[in-house]
Amino acid sequence: MVALRSDAARNRTALLDAARTARDERGYPPALADVAARAGVGVGTAYRHFPSHRALVEALALETLDPLVTAARAAADDPAADAFGDLVVGATRLLADDPALAEVVSDSDDSGPELRAVLDELLTAFGTLLARAQAAGDVRPDLTPVDVQHLVCGMQVAVRLGRTADDGAAARYASVLLHGLRP
Amino acid sequence: MVALRSDAARNRTALLDAARTARDERGYPPALADVAARAGVGVGTAYRHFPSHRALVEALALETLDPLVTAARAAADDPAADAFGDLVVGATRLLADDPALAEVVSDSDDSGPELRAVLDELLTAFGTLLARAQAAGDVRPDLTPVDVQHLVCGMQVAVRLGRTADDGAAARYASVLLHGLRP
DNA sequence: ACCTGAACACCGTTCAAGT
DNA sequence: ACCTGAACACCGTTCAAGT
Numbered sequence: 001m002v003a004l005r006s007d008a009a010r011n012r013t014a015l016l017d018a019a020r021t022a023r024d025e026r027g028y029p030p031a032l033a034d035v036a037a038r039a040g041v042g043v044g045t046a047y048r049h050f051p052s053h054r055a056l057v058e059a060l061a062l063e064t065l066d067p068l069v070t071a072a073r074a075a076a077d078d079p080a081a082d083a084f085g086d087l088v089v090g091a092t093r094l095l096a097d098d099p100a101l102a103e104v105v106s107d108s109d110d111s112g113p114e115l116r117a118v119l120d121e122l123l124t125a126f127g128t129l130l131a132r133a134q135a136a137g138d139v140r141p142d143l144t145p146v147d148v149q150h151l152v153c154g155m156q157v158a159v160r161l162g163r164t165a166d167d168g169a170a171a172r173y174a175s176v177l178l179h180g181l182r183p
Numbered sequence: 184m185v186a187l188r189s190d191a192a193r194n195r196t197a198l199l200d201a202a203r204t205a206r207d208e209r210g211y212p213p214a215l216a217d218v219a220a221r222a223g224v225g226v227g228t229a230y231r232h233f234p235s236h237r238a239l240v241e242a243l244a245l246e247t248l249d250p251l252v253t254a255a256r257a258a259a260d261d262p263a264a265d266a267f268g269d270l271v272v273g274a275t276r277l278l279a280d281d282p283a284l285a286e287v288v289s290d291s292d293d294s295g296p297e298l299r300a301v302l303d304e305l306l307t308a309f310g311t312l313l314a315r316a317q318a319a320g321d322v323r324p325d326l327t328p329v330d331v332q333h334l335v336c337g338m339q340v341a342v343r344l345g346r347t348a349d350d351g352a353a354a355r356y357a358s359v360l361l362h363g364l365r366p
Numbered sequence: 367a368c369c370t371g372a373a374c375a376c377c378g379t380t381c382a383a384g385t
Numbered sequence: 386a387c388c389t390g391a392a393c394a395c396c397g398t399t400c401a402a403g404t
Contacts, residue, residue, distance in 0.1 A: 008387060031377055042389040044381080053378065106344065142355060147345065150352070151359060154341025161289065161333040169333070172325060176334060180363025191368060214396055225370040227400080236397065 012049045014039035019056055028100050029057055058115045061104045065118050068094055072125035084129040088152060089174045095156035106153045140183045151177065195232045197222035202239055211283050212240055241298045244284045248301050251277055255308035267312040271335060272357045278339035289336045306332065323366045334360060
């Protein structure tokens with residue numbers, strides 16, 4: 001990562017800001033052309049900084065994922081009694097709140113190297129906590145860290161569906177998942 | 184539903200056949216223009232029979248849902264010990280196998296009247312079995328039929344993600360869901 | 367009553383021309 | 386080294402003209 005020319009750095013920030021604002025307003029970053037217009041640059045510039053629409057979404061996803069990675073690492077180092085369950089529920093909510101993030105984590109196979117690295121780190125931290133919970137007899141021993149990722153990506157969909165009508169749904173579904181993980 | 188002119192009926196069938204074939208080959212019915220071409224008709228004809236791409240997907244969904252409705256009704260009338268669990272697992276697999284169906288069931292709010300009627304029927308049959316399972320103490324009493332729909336729509340995603348790499352994942356996730364439904 | 371296909375809107379992406 | 390915007394491909398959808 002060489003230093004960017006100052007106008008390029010400014011444009012990149014403007015693009016991210018525009019995309020973030022759009023996502024916070026409409027739930028999903030709009031067409032790159034729209035993002036470019038909001039940022040006051042041409043489409044080509046948008047594509048110079050983010051080689052695809054997905055790359056832009058991933059850049060925003062990284063921002064949102066960062067606190068989760070920190071929390072997961074902290075929990076792996078100094079685990080509370082139900083650190084694993086808390087993390088699972090927290091991740092589920094985070095994805096349910098951000099459809100673009102959820103999409104990018106669910107289709108993690110076609111993600112760029114940065115996102116992949118962050119997801120790997122998350123998986124490692126989750127794995128440590130999972131192993132500890134399994135050793136304590138709190139979680140089924142036949143589940144892998146990847147299973148947990150898949151189950152979270154699934155439950156997040158249920159939570160999103162439930163939330164539109166019913167305020168208690170998210171808590172109910174989280175509880176179903178946590179019970180389901182028990183031996 | 185008045186009788187169709189014979190050429191119209193033939194075209195409708197040809198469109199459905201083309202869409203079904205395409206879905207079975209590629210997992211999802213392609214652009215209406217492509218379906219029309221395969222069926223040997225113009226785009227306009229495709230839109231005359233199916234007012235939107237979604238309407239075509241829903242027409243295929245109805246076919247796939249039919250056996251499930253039959254099974255659900257049969258189980259509601261003459262319930263075996265774990266009829267509810269079997270139906271939940273069956274529905275999850277059915278959706279996991281057919282992404283177009285899953286999409287249409289998950290976004291059931293924007294579906295046409297026919298599909299909505301079928302989903303209502305399904306929900307009723309599931310509701311009967313759910314109530315029975317709850318009365319027997321086999322399922323958490325705080326869950327509604329709609330909760331079950333949401334949880335199935337979620338788990339189906341997990342199953343789809345799991346299946347690409349791991350043959351046992353589907354069974355493992357089904358078991359997690361069933362355990363999670365217990366009181 | 368039904369069919370055809372050109373046409374439009376939209377969006378992701380590319381690229382020749384500029385500074 | 387970076388930017389611009391016209392241009393292309395693709396897809397959902399509409400509609401004027403045909404039979």
